[in-house]
Amino acid sequence: MKGSCNCGAIHFSVAPEANRAVACHCTKCRKQSGHVWASGQAAPDQISITGDVTWYKSSEKAKRGFCPTCGCFLFWQAHDEDAISFALGALQNPTGLALQEHIFVADKGDYYDINDGLPQKD
Template sequence: MSEEAHRGHCLCGAVRFEVSGTMPEASACHCSICRRTTGHYEAGVDVGRDQLTISGEEAVRWYRSSPEVRRGFCATCGSPLFFDRDGADWIGINLGAFDTPTGTRLAQHIFVGDKGDYYEIADGLPQYRTVPGAD
């Protein structure tokens, strides 16, 4: 791993991971699938697959939430951890699973057209009805 490494794990510790290199900016996804998966909205970062090392990968279970997307969670404690798109060279990681400090900040909100009606987004960050460039 590189000199700069960011570590995290699921609630029970069966799955641990390490991301090498600088953390990218994060985004908050408000789509109905992320809300159902996390219980609110999902805050995460997309990192290159070559930056990620997973320990306890045998405890990761994948759920295909759409034809091209799957979500990885710990089979023991149920912690949502990963977001993965077929053919992509990146993998998304839920920020709540990282040990702090992460060195990143939210940069945008996506799929706000699908957000829950029980909260407001008031942090002043850019908001996209779907994803940047599609609005």
């Protein structure tokens, strides 16, 4: 799987085994992305990133990586984990992925419904 930001300054490639695809409805993801943030998760040896990612420490738990030029929000990483979450929206088709579940649904916005039948976790 290959992905990039809008301006092309940052590219990444992910091994096909990195396939945990979730949609996060938490307040921080919605603010950062403009809506729901859909991501996959990769172990460090499953993802390679080229370009200068700016990391923003969004909480005591995690940081968010984005392109300093075009602003695309591409990565999320917990401080105490090596695994990196990557934006599904930044991937080229075909991804071979399918969303598995919705997370932090208790924080979701009131302006949309979730009705795709996938599991929802608060």
